[in-house]
Amino acid sequence: MSIFDLQHDTSIVYVTCRSLDRAGDTTRTVVGKYLAACINISDGMRSVFGWEGWVQESEEVLLILKIRRACLDKLSARVMELRSFDVPCVAEILLGTGNAGYFAWIAVETSGGGA
Numbered sequence: 631m632s633i634f635d636l637q638h639d640t641s642i643v644y645v646t647c648r649s650l651d652r653a654g655d656t657t658r659t660v661v662g663k664y665l666a667a668c669i670n671i672s673d674g675m676r677s678v679f680g681w682e683g684w685v686q687e688s689e690e691v692l693l694i695l696k697i698r699r700a701c702l703d704k705l706s707a708r709v710m711e712l713r714s715f716d717v718p719c720v721a722e723i724l725l726g727t728g729n730a731g732y733f734a735w736i737a738v739e740t741s742g743g744g745a
Contacts, residue, residue, distance in 0.1 A: 660708060667738075670694040
């Protein structure tokens with residue numbers, strides 16, 4: 631696969647969880663199923679949002695997942711199964727150019743068992 635293909639096959643996915651425990655379960659499951667190469671966990675995020683006609687506020691845990699775009703549908707389905715919320719956030723962020731070695735590593739780690 632060329633560097634161009636690797637760069638355009640890689641994305642970041644933004645996911646939120648209700649608790650650090652749920653985030654840990656989600657990350658171990660997703661990486662264990664080769665759906666993400668790496669996941670950053672950021673605890674202590676505060677969200678303000680509209681829900682059922684009311685302004686709500688809650689603590690959340692942010693997950694930033696590094697994936698191949700081909701994994702997105704399976705990843706989204708898995709997050710739905712493990713969900714912390716009625717409507718879980720699963721939002722893909724497309725990447726441009728960057729470190730070719732990093733994109734290659736993501737491709738290897740999300741190919742079903744490494745090289």
